Amino acid sequence: MTLNRMIASDAVKKYIRDGDQIALGGFTVNRNPMLIIREMIRQEKKKLYLVVHSQGQAMELLIGAGCVRRIELAYGGVARFAPTGYRFKKAFLEKKIEVEDYSNYQMTLRFMAGAMGLPFVATKAGLATDIVRLSGFPTEIRGQGKVPLHKLKIMDDPLDPDGGQVVVLPPLKPDVALIHVQYVGDDGTCRICGLTFADIEQAKAAKTVIVTCEEIVPADYIRREPDQNSLPHFLIDAVVQAPFGAHPTACHHFYDYDPMHLNLFKKMAPNDDSFKKYLDEWVYPFDSQEDYLDRVGIRDILKIRANPALGYAPGLERR
Amino acid sequence: MENYTATEIMALSAGRLVHNGDILFAGTGLSMLAATVAKRIHAPEAIVFFETGGIDPSLDELPLAVADPRVMVGTSVNSGLADALSLLCHPKLRTIAFLGAAQIDCYGNLNSTLLGSYEKPRQRFPGSGGACDAASMAYGVIIFMQHQRRRFVEKLDYFTSPGWLSGGDSRSRAGFKRGGPMAVVTDLGVMKFDERTRKMYLDVYYPFTNPEKIMAETGFTLDITRAKEALPPSDTELSILRKDVDPQRLILGPVPAMIND
Numbered sequence: 001m002t003l004n005r006m007i008a009s010d011a012v013k014k015y016i017r018d019g020d021q022i023a024l025g026g027f028t029v030n031r032n033p034m035l036i037i038r039e040m041i042r043q044e045k046k047k048l049y050l051v052v053h054s055q056g057q058a059m060e061l062l063i064g065a066g067c068v069r070r071i072e073l074a075y076g077g078v079a080r081f082a083p084t085g086y087r088f089k090k091a092f093l094e095k096k097i098e099v100e101d102y103s104n105y106q107m108t109l110r111f112m113a114g115a116m117g118l119p120f121v122a123t124k125a126g127l128a129t130d131i132v133r134l135s136g137f138p139t140e141i142r143g144q145g146k147v148p149l150h151k152l153k154i155m156d157d158p159l160d161p162d163g164g165q166v167v168v169l170p171p172l173k174p175d176v177a178l179i180h181v182q183y184v185g186d187d188g189t190c191r192i193c194g195l196t197f198a199d200i201e202q203a204k205a206a207k208t209v210i211v212t213c214e215e216i217v218p219a220d221y222i223r224r225e226p227d228q229n230s231l232p233h234f235l236i237d238a239v240v241q242a243p244f245g246a247h248p249t250a251c252h253h254f255y256d257y258d259p260m261h262l263n264l265f266k267k268m269a270p271n272d273d274s275f276k277k278y279l280d281e282w283v284y285p286f287d288s289q290e291d292y293l294d295r296v297g298i299r300d301i302l303k304i305r306a307n308p309a310l311g312y313a314p315g316l317e318r319r
Numbered sequence: 320m321e322n323y324t325a326t327e328i329m330a331l332s333a334g335r336l337v338h339n340g341d342i343l344f345a346g347t348g349l350s351m352l353a354a355t356v357a358k359r360i361h362a363p364e365a366i367v368f369f370e371t372g373g374i375d376p377s378l379d380e381l382p383l384a385v386a387d388p389r390v391m392v393g394t395s396v397n398s399g400l401a402d403a404l405s406l407l408c409h410p411k412l413r414t415i416a417f418l419g420a421a422q423i424d425c426y427g428n429l430n431s432t433l434l435g436s437y438e439k440p441r442q443r444f445p446g447s448g449g450a451c452d453a454a455s456m457a458y459g460v461i462i463f464m465q466h467q468r469r470r471f472v473e474k475l476d477y478f479t480s481p482g483w484l485s486g487g488d489s490r491s492r493a494g495f496k497r498g499g500p501m502a503v504v505t506d507l508g509v510m511k512f513d514e515r516t517r518k519m520y521l522d523v524y525y526p527f528t529n530p531e532k533i534m535a536e537t538g539f540t541l542d543i544t545r546a547k548e549a550l551p552p553s554d555t556e557l558s559i560l561r562k563d564v565d566p567q568r569l570i571l572g573p574v575p576a577m578i579n580d
Contacts, residue, residue, distance in 0.1 A: 026386075027371055027385075027386035027400075028384050028386045029384045029386055029387065030371075030386035030387070030388065052408065052450075053400060054386075054445075054448050072449055073446060074446055074447050074449075075445045075446045075447065075448035076445050076446060077445035079347065079383060079384030079385075079386070079387075080347070080348075080383045080384065083444075083445060084443060084444050084445045085445070089443040092433075092440060092443045093441075093442075093443055094442055098339040100447050101432055101447065102447070103447040103448070103449065103450070103451040103452045103480075104370060104400055104407075104448050104452055105400070105401075105449065105451075105452035105456075106403060106452075108399075108400040108401050108404065109401070112401060120439065124408070124455055124456065124494060124496065125451060125452045125455040126451050126452075126455060126481075126494060127481065127482055127493050127494050127495060128478075128481050128494075129451060129478045129479060129480065129481055130432070130479065131447060131451055131477040133478075134437060134477075135437075136437045138360050146536040161495075162480070164493070164494030164495075164497065165493065165494035166494070168323065169388075175468070184502065194388060194391040194397055195371050195372040195373055195386070195390070195391055195397050195398065195399060196372065196398065196399040197371060197386070197399050197400055197534075198399055198400045198401065199399070200399065201399075201401065250386075250387070250388050252388045252391050256388060257384075257387070257388075264392075296506040306388070308333060310379075310392055311388050311391060311392055312380075312387075312388035312389055312392070314379075314380060318383055319569065
């Protein structure tokens with residue numbers, strides 16, 4: 001199989017349409033698909049419908065740039081750098097986005113159900129809470145497009161008379177999954193190092209999968225240790241080589257999260273004018289990853305470069 | 320004047336609740352300190368894992384996020400959310416989850432989602448993350464809170480994570496197989512839950528405060544009749560916490576002037 005290798009702008013142009021339901025890979029400060037996100041903002045994608053578990057930096061940028069209409073999520077924050085995402089919070093309070101709250105396990109199970117072709121999935125997690133009692137989406141959008149007819153349903157365990165109540169959840173089948181990985185073979189086989197979060201489930205559930213990666217390596221190299229591989233080549237629609245493509249979030253064994261940049265973002269994100277300035281300085285001007293990395297600067301890049309034995313940057317000033 | 324900070328006695332008080340062999344579902348911040356200090360002092364076989372999928376990492380450096388690459392190193396297994404979160408409900412494990420929240424009620428139910436309502440929101444927090452899952456499925460939960468009247472409320476604005484629901488046996492009647500909050504560790508003391516009513520009561524108060532002050536900072540009626548003064552941190556505990564666990568004071572924060580007085 002030949003690799004559908006593309007540059008970010010072509011991949012976004014070809015595969016992402018306004019209004020699409022998009023699963024974002026990574027988790028808060030780790031392996032966010034940032035290169036693709038910046039490109040989506042440059043191409044002014046609109047009315048996106050995000051489906052995520054715990055999303056941080058990628059979601060912050062997309063919401064802040066006005067690309068997002070609707071989100072199903074479990075958590076919106078960038079860890080210590082923004083315990084609640086600034087742009088997420090502001091858009092929610094100003095009602096610029098529609099938000100439906102689930103839990104991490106629920107969202108993961110929903111991706112898994114989508115990936116496995118299950119009509120629904122049941123769990124005990126969330127019983128009796130407002131997560132199962134209340135809906136953040138307006139009633140009139142229920143059942144339209146990708147919005148599930150029911151957020152979830154509570155029912156008695158249909159199999160065990162002593163099982164009590166269960167939460168029945170709809171599967172997720174996003175239009176597009178965006179994930180950033182360490183290695184892709186030149187056949188398309190993907191390898192994620194460190195934790196996979198729910199990236200594998202998200203990719204398998206999606207109609208289209210766009211992968212950005214640190215390195216493209218020969219197929220016979222990545223197939224030498226197939227036990228380490230995460231996704232088979234034929235599920236991947238487009239591969240974009242993106243060195244430091246998750247920056248300012250981390251990519252295990254390649255680089256740490258960038259506390260300098262995340263602290264800068266923390267300063268610029270809360271206010272509309274300074275956030276616009278952030279986009280003007282860090283997103284709009286760069287149509288290549290090289291130019292973006294030039295702006296980050298070799299000094300900061302060396303600070304976050306991972307120690308090969310540890311996978312992170314030991315002693316990094318992280319306050 | 321005490322020779323320790325509120326953050327230090329909180330971490331140590333929570334650490335004292337950990338049993339050797341417990342499987343600890345940790346967040347970051349105080350829960351990392353509590354778990355690590357317990358492992359170094361009295362629970363060397365306790366295991367820390369993260370909802371992101373890092374199972375029993377070496378934690379040579381303190382992670383600042385559950386997705387920090389520092390939770391992926393020296394692990395027994397690196398996995399993902401589905402694997403890690405499903406460990407919470409494994410019946411043979413005593414899984415203890417550390418959780419924080421914006422609001423708590425007298426039965427240990429938690430809000431980490433919003434103030435106001437979806438229709439008229441006044442404030443937004445990140446949301447459940449894995450908190451609702453841990454509160455639903457873990458063997459037990461230890462909660463960290465800042466002890467303030469606006470956080471200890473009669474009624475939650477939004478009910479994110481299940482505690483003892485409406486008390487008594489309501490939790491098991493709702494369909495939960497096990498679990499429930501064990502303790503609430505605040506900057507003033509440690510609260511526990513009555514075995515029968517499942518209502519919160521004051522178990523211990525720190526030496527620098529008193530039950531009346533804690534009652535005044537609690538927005539519901541708090542039983543203080545069982546309250547005892549907490550043992551102050553020992554020199555060993557403080558030294559392990561400061562020199563071993565968080566030497567950079569990433570979570571402990573700056574050394575306050577009073578310690579040097």
